[in-house]
Amino acid sequence: MEEKILMKGNDAMAEAAIIAGCSHYFGYPITPQNEVPAYFAKRLPQVGGTFLQAESELAAISMVMGASAGGARVMTSTSSPGMSLKQEGISYMAGAKLPCVIANIMRGGPGLGGIAGSQADYFQATRGGGNGDYQTIVLAPGNVQELADLTILAFDLADKYRIPVIILGDGYLGQMSEPLVLPKPSGKTFEKPWAITGAKDRDPQFIASMRLTPENALEQLNLELQETYRVIRENEVITECYQCDDADTVLVAYGTAARIANKAVIKLREQGINAGLLRPKTLWPFPSEILRKITNDKKKVLTVEMSAGQMHEDVLLACDDKNKVDFYGRLGGALPKVDEIIERVKSYE
Amino acid sequence: MTEEIIVAGFGGQGVLLAGKMLAVAAMRQGKHVSHIPSYGAEMRGGTANCSVVISDEEIASPTIEHPSVLIVLNEPSLKKFEKTMAPGGLLLVNTTLIKAKAEREDIKVVYQDFTDFAREAGSDKSANMAALGCLIKEKNFICSLEALINALDEAVSQRNRRFNTIN
Incomplete structure (x- = not known):
């Protein structure tokens, strides 16, 4: 068995990024x-990379855009209020088809809110977040190992589709320590003939999100983006089902809320109540079809979230029979309670 | 078997380190573990706690609502967490700093002067270690003394290892 180390989520994500070949970090x-920039500050110089603490979130995401245009594997990370500030750059990168990885280790809002973990940025992450008709891939790890593994995947997906990829964790995940087997590099390489690397021996290249001419250029760009999104929807959905087959009630949750829901499922089963858990690991693309199939013959579906019901809207969209879909959530950095989930599920009996 | 442990005290008493050492020691003995600190604007003098889950099975949730083990190094922690404990749980009380008695009758309570004990060993800052020693004596499921001592080397940063002999 491979050596396990006890590692904090934030540290594990940063180390995994370096394993994935991330050479630049701006934040x-x-x-x-905060462990993420601290870790990169220590480790990136050791591997010949560049760490820079920017003067603001806007500056950081703009530096990410520059490094990405130059062909580098680049990452930034932040928490909720900082994520709002980065939206301009993310929208520009989506329009310019620039790959990058952005981690949002969510805390409670709105505004500066608090510092306790939350899941209230689901809409912001899965609906684009900035202006324009765009999407970002959104990965939702549920434990420290998965946070590291999905970070490796995030860089590959970003390069494969030339798209910003968001790792959407919550403060509890970032702060928790769990045993980790360091992930291996995926071994995949991606040519970047579009990168701005100096026009020696070739024609100059152009990377921008502004398309004024010819007349239909912007619609053309949008159609290309939508085609990319269609391919991603078809191929990149990741989800995990736990004891769904014979369940009467299926809980739907991601991240730390899913850990708590998982515990509730185990306890419910101990009491002879057949519950299951469906856990999306990609929030965009959302596993709508899988959810629809699994929940079709179930009595009840309960979304559990650390928000007022944001993913819940996607669950409602996916389920044919809206009447059997219920919601339980805690707000502003509070954690869902196992006891309260159990009580709710028992009320369906 | 699963133990859900909360270690709580003043910031600076080393409750986060104590929790991390338990997690490392149990992990080295093949257990599933998780560790969540209470994080934020805490510093020496404030209050801090951490949640450690140690189990033979994969850990569903690292969050703890009803701890099976509670270690309290200061009085506010006793007041805050005693009422949340699972029936039949184990409560360790640092009598050097806590004059109050536990109120629950459905739990096992061990009173020990961890801070005095540590002061006699060399530093009152090692009360956390004294409490851990007491804990694994009561609950040998968690880890062995040897694993705990080894964990000290693994969990403590290089700079601070000079204190390990006291611990």
Whole structure:
């Protein structure tokens, strides 16, 4: 068996990024993800990379855009209020088809909110977040090992589709320590003939999100983006089912909320109540079809979230019979309670 | 078997380190473990706690609502967490700093002067270690003394290892 180390989520994500070949990191500190820039500051110089603490979130995401245009594997990380500030750059990168990885280790909002973990940025992450008709891939790890593994995947997906990829964790995930087997590099390589690397011996290349001419250029760009999104929807959905087959009630949850829901399922089963858990690991693309199939013959579907019901809207969209879909959530950094989930599920009996 | 442990005290008493050492020691003995600190604007003098789950099975949730083990190094922690404990749980109370008695009758309570004990060993800052020693004596499921001592080397940063002999 491979050596396990006890590692904090934030540290594990940063180390995994370096394993994935991330050579540049630009960020601005904010709790609860400060271990990420601290880790990169220590480790990136050791591997010949560049760490830079920017003067603001806007500057950081713009530096990410520059490094990405130059062909580098680049990452930034932040927490909720900082994520709002980065939306301009993310929208520009989506329009310019630039790959990058952005981690949002969410805390409670709105505004500066608090520093406790939350899942209230689901809409922002899965609906684009900035202006324009765009999507970003959104990965939702549920434990420290998965956070590291999905970070490796995030870089590959970003390069494969030339798209910003968001790792959407919550403060609890960033702060928790769990045993970790360091992930291996995927071994995949991606040519970047579009990168701005100096026009010696070739024609100059052009990377921009602004398309004024010819007349239909912007619609053409949008159609290309939508085609990419269609391919991603078809091929990149990841989800995990736990004891769904014979379940009467299926819980739907991601991240730390899914850990708590998982515990509730185990306890419910001990009491003879058949519950199951469906856990999306990609929030965009959302596993709508899988959810629809699994829940079709179930009595009840309960979304559990650390928000007022954001993923719940996707669950409602996916389920044919909206009447059997219920919601339980805690707000502003509070954690869902196993006891309260159990009580709710028992009320369906 | 699963133990859900909360270690709580003043910031600076080393409750996070104590929790991390338990997690490392149990992990080295093949257990599933998780560790969540209470994080935020805590510093020496404030209050801090951490949640450690140690189990033979994969850990569903690292969050703890009803701890099976509670270690309290200061009085506010006793007041805050005693009422949340699972029936039949184990409560370790640092009597050097806590004059109050536990109120629950459905739990096992061990009173020990961890801070005095540590002061006699060399530093009152090692009360956390004294509490861990007491814990694994009561609950040998968690880890062996040897694993705990080894964990000290693994969990403590290089700079601070000079204190390990005291611990």
